Amino acid sequence: MSLPRIAIDAMGGDEGVRTMISGAALARRDHDRFHFLLVGDRARIERALEAHPNMREASEILHCEDVVGGDEKPTQALRRAKTTSMGLAIQAVKDGRAGAAVSSGNTGALMAMSKLALRTMPGIDRPALAALLPTLGEDDVVMLDLGANTDCDARNLVQFAIMGAAYSRIVTGRQAPRVRLLNIGTEETKGTDQLQVAAAQLRAATGLDMSFEGYVEADKINRGDCDVVVSDGFSGNIALKAIEGSARFVTDLLKTAFRSSLRSKIGFLISRPATELLRHHLDPNNHNGAVFLGLNGVVVKSHGSANAAGVANAVAVTARLLEESLTERILADLAELGEARLRETRGGVPAK
Amino acid sequence: MSLPRIAIDAMGGDEGVRTMISGAALARRDHDRFHFLLVGDRARIERALEAHPNMREASEILHCEDVVGGDEKPTQALRRAKTTSMGLAIQAVKDGRAGAAVSSGNTGALMAMSKLALRTMPGIDRPALAALLPTLGEDDVVMLDLGANTDCDARNLVQFAIMGAAYSRIVTGRQAPRVRLLNIGTEETKGTDQLQVAAAQLRAATGLDMSFEGYVEADKINRGDCDVVVSDGFSGNIALKAIEGSARFVTDLLKTAFRSSLRSKIGFLISRPATELLRHHLDPNNHNGAVFLGLNGVVVKSHGSANAAGVANAVAVTARLLEESLTERILADLAELGEARLRETRGGVPAK
Structure with a gap:
């Protein structure tokens, strides 16, 4: 079974690009059907990819330089939904270019952006x-x-x-x-x-x-x-x-x-x-990956302090939700x- | 320094009289200035005291047979404030016959009875x-x-x-x-x-x-x-x-x-x-003894499942609050x- 692509906000998290890419690579070692849309600074992502040859053919890069700050207010971050790595990762889910998004960034901003872009399911008031x-x-x-x-x-x-x-x-x-x-x-x-x-x-x-x-x-x-x-x-x-x-x-x-x-x-x-x-x-790290339920799409929050193994776990959780069609089941x-x-x-x- | 007497609701707790008396006795082994008003069924208290000769000269018994049930609603228990071991232990604090009360009984009932009998301090809306x-x-x-x-x-x-x-x-x-x-x-x-x-x-x-x-x-x-x-x-x-x-x-x-x-x-x-x-x-058990703060008097809740060591800890906490005049300090x-x-x-x- 082919699995929809997972959009990775490569810029979030305390450690940033390297950890996110290593985590995705680690997840892919166990499941080679995983494919990614890596959203963030192209040069930094490409540098991080050098250590992970298994990621090359499985990934597309969506370049952007803007990042949502860890302490930024959701209302503020919302204004930059079209330019930030977090916003673009979510937008990819909305456009169908990815089946799900994973981010280690600011939880409040991720929630606000996801809600605005993906909307809540019919019958659900709040994710x-x-x-x-x-x-x-x-x-x-x-x-x-x-x-x-x-x-x-x-x-x-x-x-x-x-x-x-x-x-x-x-x-x-x-x-x-x-x-x-x-x-x-x-x-x-x-x-x-x-x-x-x-x-x-x-x-x-x-x-x-x-x-x-x-x-x-x-x-x-x-x-x-x-x-x-x-x-x-x-x-x-x-x-x-x-x-x-x-x-x-x-x-x-x-x-x-x-x-x-x-x-x-x-x-x-x-x-x-x-x-x-x-x-x-x-x-x-072995329990990393919290899911926003109730949206028209899958968005997973990885902990800001997660290491590569933690990110890999969040990616695996995301993949499982896609495989098992969580959104459709709730609907x-x-x-x-x-x-x-x-x-x-x-x-x-x-x-x- | 002489310490005010501590009223013990001898009937509360999962194990009842024996645990409460053993706990008080254990506390008194370390602090022989502790004195008690033991509230509950006289025959059962006297039987429990047989194992603790150090408690005899330090205790007075206040007989009553009625007990507040563990699942009893506070409003229901309130009606029996004058006849239950819990109610009488609190009443003893109000009348000055004891400096503080300790109970392992129903928390909601203990709170309601304490509030009604002792009232909250001026300046405090709720304990x-x-x-x-x-x-x-x-x-x-x-x-x-x-x-x-x-x-x-x-x-x-x-x-x-x-x-x-x-x-x-x-x-x-x-x-x-x-x-x-x-x-x-x-x-x-x-x-x-x-x-x-x-x-x-x-x-x-x-x-x-x-x-x-x-x-x-x-x-x-x-x-x-x-x-x-x-x-x-x-x-x-x-x-x-x-x-x-x-x-x-x-x-x-x-x-x-x-x-x-x-x-x-x-x-x-x-x-x-x-x-x-x-x-x-x-x-x-080593952290047993929660205090109702904000009342005109000291009431300590011992956990229902506390063992004798736990009750002893709650009694020691109570004694310390009396010694250090907690109520007066808050006032x-x-x-x-x-x-x-x-x-x-x-x-x-x-x-x-």
Whole structure:
């Protein structure tokens, strides 16, 4: 099967061109059907390509010099959609010259540009940022929204649940992924009005390809008994970062502990294969690649600090979403649910 | 120095009377000036006391049979404030028969009963639940609110900052604790309106015994460069539980890794003293004891699943707050700031 081309914003990320190209090359080593549209400064891209002969015949370069700054406001960046590497990568998806775009740049700008160029799907009010997190179970858990929408109403949350379930079906192969809303307790009366209305609607909904199982607290996200965790972008971002920070905290403590005596140093050396496995499992690069769900096209955000292996992971995620036709699946789910039914629920959403 | 008595709700918690009494006894082993008012079923308390002769002369029993249920709604529990062990322990603080109360029972009920009986301090609209979390630095970080208030406005957040700083001064000895608001980014424009207004007010405030340093993201909470993290109760609860869950996730993975081969098992045995240290550091029992700040009296929540060591820690936290006159300190800070000035800020709070 031939795979649509992936547009790479080669200028984003803390390390820039070299890391993005190395990452794409690394991904292509495993999947030689990957093809790329590399967007950015031609001279720098060509220099970076010298180290990766396998990329030459698989890539076209789209030259541009302008770059979206890491601290730039989305509204400001939007004005330069036609000249920046990020904007042009997204535009390529819109024009059909690429099937998806990957960028390590400014998240807010990427969201704003993607929304403006690709528009949200019919039936979706706002896109959401979704990522896969490791669990103690066999499958990763899909978390969304991770920061695209600070405030969300019940209608947004219900739409996120539908999109998250579609993503999870691809990842886990489950027909009816287990979906939960992130809350501060599991009793029906817990949390905000928006959460309670969303839960009531999901409980009452029929014909959705998911098993809605109520609320989940933040300490149970990675237990492996839940496939999709839905939240507003503020709570989701807090939870995601708290999880990342805490994992780093524990591994930092562990390092200090192992260094605390000669005995523990020796023990560490002996058990190294085990701790290496742990390191691999926790390395954020191996979970890199967050997806904007709900757009007419696939846009993937790679972490600004990702290394080449991280970028390769984001590219692999992108390819998988293309292969499995994520966008079409969500559209089909929404159609099944019926635009009419979704509109109906609007009445139940509490006014802000 | 003689310390006011501590009222113990002996009936709360997953394990009930035995754990609460053992915990109090354990705390008293280190500090024989602790005295207790043990509230609950006399026969069961006396049976539990048999194992702890050091508790006999230090304790008075206040008999009652009624208990607040773990799943009971706060409004329901409130009606039984005069007959339940939780209600009577709080009432003892109000009547001056105890200086503080400790309970492992239903958090919502404890909050509602405490608020009704003890009332909030002048200048404080709502109490907040605060706890100490371990960091990579020398001192613990104070986090609040951890779930007492799902929705908070800017005025609440400013008050939480003042109360958290007072608590941190006791814990860290710093004259001006470093205070930050929990947010999803550090730029001034990030987050909700409430956060932005609260940040502006804290930045503009003079005469506060704190160094307000802007926003903190959830992955930086335990880095040790921040003494107080302020949030609404929803975000705070999400962050706290995500941190706990992630720490457990990593240690579970570590266990699996160490068990994965004979070699790693041997390495584990050799480095055991190091991993034991880590275990001790991460054991939630060693950080047990969350405080309701902002009441006319000290009420401490012990975790429902805490063991005797955990309860002992909560009792020690309670004693320290009494010794250091937390309530009086917060009152003094509020007076310094001036009720008038706090009222003034109300104008800046966005309408919900």
